[in-house]
Amino acid sequence: MRNISPFKMALVLVLGLTSNVMAEDAKPFSDSHEINLLTLLPPPPANGSEQMQKELAEVLTIQVTRTPAMEERAKADAVEDIWRFSDVINNPNFTKEKLPKFSAFFDRIVATEGAITDPAKEAWKRPRPHLYSDLVKPVVKLSSSGAYPSGHTTVGTLMGIVLAEMVPEKRPEIMTRAWEYGFNRLVAGIHFMSDIEAGRISGTVIAQTIRPHPDYQAEFEAARAELRSALELPADAK
Template sequence: MHKYSRLAAMGLALALSFSSPLFAEEKAKPFSDAKEINLLNLLPPPPANDSVQTKAEIGQVLTIQVTRTPDMEARAVADQEENVWRFSDVIDNPKFSKDNLPKFSAFFDRVVETEGAVVDPAKDVWKRPRPHLLYPELVKPVVKLTKSGSYPSGHTTVGTLMGVVLSNMLPEKRDVIMHRAWEFGWNRVIGGIHYPSDIEAGRIAGITIASTIMTHDDYKTEFEAAKAELRAALGL
């Protein structure tokens, strides 16, 4: 009986060890951070809550709220995912998948992490309340609610950043990729979770981050490997 108890205890300990943070997937390392790219020095402060601009932007949000279609809402909900695979519809190739592109996937994991490392500190300083927090009785988002700062839009930043990087790998698809990146950001307004000025600031931030990390040696090395893998997989 004691033998079986010891075996059970060993099995439990082994199971717990594999569920511990020690075995958790390692987080991708960003290519840059807010020390190098300080958005507080790049972007103007967001409009004040009681400003004419914010009130006008709330009007835009409310107009969209009553005119958006179910398809528009579904698109906004789907674009909550912050990853490069949201560009699958414009790449339009079954080989464009995580399983087929391990180097590309790992590279873009770092690209996505860079957005948070740069944008989150600025959000925490400005603390612009999102539309549904400023006017909770009026604004009804269709996407996941959050209380984090609204300005600049992190989704827009990362969408723009991914679009710039991806279009540099596939210049023959630049127009459709950047159109998709713009839509990715605007879907945050359609979803009711951001102001238009958040989107504008996010696009500026995304382009700035892209132009900065392009100068880094580790970025250049990983970019070329990811680009070669992608183009080979797509037959380009």
């Protein structure tokens, strides 16, 4: 076995640690200063309003009709990452290990959602269904953060739009999956329907807004090329 100098070993460790930090602290492509959801979205239904009661009834109806399979799907979709689209991409090369550029790019996509939706959630402070009514029993980890708009739905919509631009051959399947990803927050009992609708709007607006950014374009093209090569797809597909 070849000897490795202490300096080189230290360098390897530092690079490894840096890679982990970058994955956890990815830089957003935008933030709430550029995309202010407080001016884009209508406010959520007021507590005690007729609309709020209708949405609560919808959550409770799903709660008593959801199947174990629906619950398991909703639990799995509680994770916010691009790999939840593995079922529609359906390729053994669609993994973090084989797609480092693609993975790092979508880390930034996920970070972008938080940078934009978190301030709006904090400002509106809409209660989650289980905090509004003790009749609601979510099947995912409880959260006390603002419910509106749904961050999961926002990022699922955003990821779906971007992924569909990389693999337009599967655009219908990808966008259907993105819509299901958001709807599963209702199935899980952790969001109201208007949270999800607002998340779909937010994800779409974010996708359109960040597309012209030079850093986004450069990283998108690198990630797209890596993905299409791994999936053995033509480089120039429209």
